[in-house]
Amino acid sequence: LTATPESAARVAQQNAERKQALDGLIDAIAPIRIENVVTGDAALMVQPTTRRAGSKQFRIEGLNAASGEWETVRAGQRYSAFQGGVQLANRLGALNEIEFSEFVAKVQGFGDALNAAVDLPDMLHEVSRARELDQFAGEHDAxxxxxxxxxxxxxxxxxxxxxxxxxxxxxxxxxxxxxxxxxxxxxxxxxxxxxxxxxxxxxxxxxxxxxxxxxxxxxxxxxxxxxxxxxxxxxxxxxxxxxxxxxxxxxxxxxxxxxxxxxxxxxxxxxxxxxxxxxxxxxxxxxxxxx
The missing domain is CATH 3.30.1400.10 (ZipA, C-terminal FtsZ-binding domain)
Structure with a gap:
């Protein structure tokens, strides 16, 4: 089978999406529980405008009610749950307490706007994970x-x-x-x-x-x-x-x-x-x- 330009573009978009997907291996993740399905349009209206907490990538994903897949929140979709995450480390260093607090403020503000319950991870635990991951990365970066x-x-x-x-x-x-x-x-x-x-x-x-x-x-x-x-x-x-x-x-x-x-x-x-x-x-x- 020969891939068409359209299918190649879809694959590239999916790869880019997966590149950004939250993963507990390198992200601190806070589940956001909602009572009723929320539209992507409503979630986008209250989503934080910046994608960073300090120097770390911050992201909110929605659980698509139709596909059952986590994805970037999109207009025209319906979501049965959300999760917010912040990257534990990058080449600028490990997530610190100030950046974690900024992450908490962002995800809590999003949850409050949707009248949702936010399950925040423990700061000390996540900062410790961040330091360990940063040490590994520093030792294996070439x-x-x-x-x-x-x-x-x-x-x-x-x-x-x-x-x-x-x-x-x-x-x-x-x-x-x-x-x-x-x-x-x-x-x-x-x-x-x-x-x-x-x-x-x-x-x-x-x-x-x-x-x-x-x-x-x-x-x-x-x-x-x-x-x-x-x-x-x-x-x-x-x-x-x-x-x-x-x-x-x-x-x-x-x-x-x-x-x-x-x-x-x-x-x-x-x-x-x-x-x-x-x-x-x-x-x-x-x-x-x-x-």
């Missing part, structure tokens, strides 16, 4: 970056983009940034290529000198099945050969390709740890936690 430098003459932005495009990269919204797309719609890019943003906006791109290009892999954001590190090595080889460049560390010192071998082994161990915690790289939960 963002790899490597520098490519020209062996002889400096590169121009046009020259870089030409060779990067041949390797599969596409331009991103920000100047001087390109991305190697994932094969899965709505997923994070496999790799990111970055060079001087000012050079990318110069009047004469062919006469502008660029002396370094960065290749980055955000490990927890990309599924291991897509073999992003293998792809990174292939891109490094292709760009170095095509642009007469060399692989360097963050200080600009040349690296031999074989230094990447032990990194591959370390990444396999990291993937296994994430899998064992049900936070597999590239999964919706990992993409939310490592964000």
């Amino acid at each position: 963002q790899l970056s490597f520098m490519l430098r020209p062996r002889r003459a400096a590169w121009s932005p046009g020259y870089i983009e030409q060779h990067a495009a041949a390797a599969g990269f596409v331009s991103a919204a920000m100047p001087g940034r390109m991305q190697l797309p994932s094969v899965t719609p709505a997923h994070a890019p496999l790799l990111t290529l970055v060079y001087d943003a000012q050079a990318a906006q110069a009047d004469n791109l062919d006469q502008t000198a660029v002396h370094e290009v960065w290749l980055s892999l955000d490990v927890p954001q990309v599924p291991r099945t897509e073999e992003p590190f293998t792809r990174l090595r292939e891109v490094v080889q292709q760009l170095c050969e095509g642009m007469d460049g060399m692989l360097c560390d963050q200080n600009g010192y040349q690296l031999l390709p074989q230094v990447l071998d032990p990194i591959a082994a370390d990444l396999d161990k990291l993937y296994d740890k994430l899998d064992s915690r049900e936070l597999s790289a590239g999964s919706m939960l990992a993409r939310r936690l490592f964000n």
Whole structure:
């Protein structure tokens, strides 16, 4: 069967929805019990206007009376229950007491507006869970970056983009940034290529000198099945050969390709740890936690 553009769009929308769905593994969740079915229109009128409690994502979901599925509250639907949740941790740190209190105020205000009963989780318990999750995330977060430098003459932005495009990269919204797309719609890019943003906006791109290009892999954001590190090595080889460049560390010192071998082994161990915690790289939960 061949997927139509419409069905592909539906799948992408469903994937985006699942990415945001509350999950007790990384969210503190407060059930909201209502006596009678509430329309999505009525719930939207009293839903908090912001989607954050401090630096953490906040969300209210409704239990669709027709489908029996939890979902983002939508107009035209009917709901038999609600739940509010706040993310326990992200790359900015663990949920703290102030953020938890803001979450409580938001979800209690929503419940009061619907004359509903809100079952709030215990703050100390959730903050403790948040710290433990944050510690795990900090120990298993990997963002790899490597520098490519020209062996002889400096590169121009046009020259870089030409060779990067041949390797599969596409331009991103920000100047001087390109991305190697994932094969899965709505997923994070496999790799990111970055060079001087000012050079990318110069009047004469062919006469502008660029002396370094960065290749980055955000490990927890990309599924291991897509073999992003293998792809990174292939891109490094292709760009170095095509642009007469060399692989360097963050200080600009040349690296031999074989230094990447032990990194591959370390990444396999990291993937296994994430899998064992049900936070597999590239999964919706990992993409939310490592964000």
